[in-house]
Amino acid sequence: MKKIGIIYGPLKGDTEKVAFKIASEMGKENVELLPVKETTEEDIKRLDKIIFGVATIGKDTWDSDHKNTDWDDFLPKLRKMDLTGKTVAMFGLGDNITYATLFVDALGVLGKEVMKIGAKLVGHVSTEGYEFKDSKAIIDGKFIGLPVNEDYESHLTDERVKNWVAKLRPEFGLYQ
Numbered sequence: 001m002k003k004i005g006i007i008y009g010p011l012k013g014d015t016e017k018v019a020f021k022i023a024s025e026m027g028k029e030n031v032e033l034l035p036v037k038e039t040t041e042e043d044i045k046r047l048d049k050i051i052f053g054v055a056t057i058g059k060d061t062w063d064s065d066h067k068n069t070d071w072d073d074f075l076p077k078l079r080k081m082d083l084t085g086k087t088v089a090m091f092g093l094g095d096n097i098t099y100a101t102l103f104v105d106a107l108g109v110l111g112k113e114v115m116k117i118g119a120k121l122v123g124h125v126s127t128e129g130y131e132f133k134d135s136k137a138i139i140d141g142k143f144i145g146l147p148v149n150e151d152y153e154s155h156l157t158d159e160r161v162k163n164w165v166a167k168l169r170p171e172f173g174l175y176q
């Protein structure tokens with residue numbers, strides 16, 4: 001079986017921690033962990049199944065003057081790629097208290113870009129159990145990917161990851 005690529009950034013914080021948790025839950029032998037700042041177009045071409053992980057750091061998430069998420073360099077390159085035929089899921093780190101009106105916005109921004117370039121986006125999540133005022137990550141009443149809140153709801157992360165991965169298994173060709 002071809003490996004599932006977990007492409008994530010930034011490194012060394014909550015996003016990386018959650019990327020590792022998802023990898024463990026999927027089975028490390030099934031997964032390849034790739035920091036987004038090391039990811040090339042060749043990687044994207046050879047991976048049919050991809051999980052993108054991103055943290056929302058305000059508008060700076062995409063601003064090339066602020067190199068703090070690693071996505072700012074990759075997104076312009078990704079926009080020029082073709083993800084037709086690929087299955088993609090996404091997770092996003094955010095904080096629902098300090099940024100209640102911008103909760104996990106980067107997940108929505110990235111998700112829309114990924115859909116534009118032809119990917120089949122899976123792993124949508126109900127808003128039930130999340131408290132927030134507004135989020136760009138909601139499409140048709142659901143989060144476009146998995147929101148994870150290590151700032152205020154870290155006690156829920158393991159369960160959220162477990163439930164999400166269970167739903168992704170058939171989409172990603174993983175059988176228990």
Ligand SMILES: Cc1cc2nc3c(=O)[nH]c(=O)nc-3n(C[C@H](O)[C@H](O)[C@H](O)COP(=O)(O)O)c2cc1C
Pocket residue numbers: 009010011012013014015016055056057058059093094095096099102103104105149150151
């Ligand atoms: C400067 C700054 C801006 C942030 N802006 C947002 C935001 O707009 N929306 C949100 O949901 N979280 C926001 N957050 C919270 C982060 O997404 C959250 O702390 C995340 O866990 C950080 O992940 P990391 O440790 O991988 O960097 C912000 C955090 C910082 C430090």
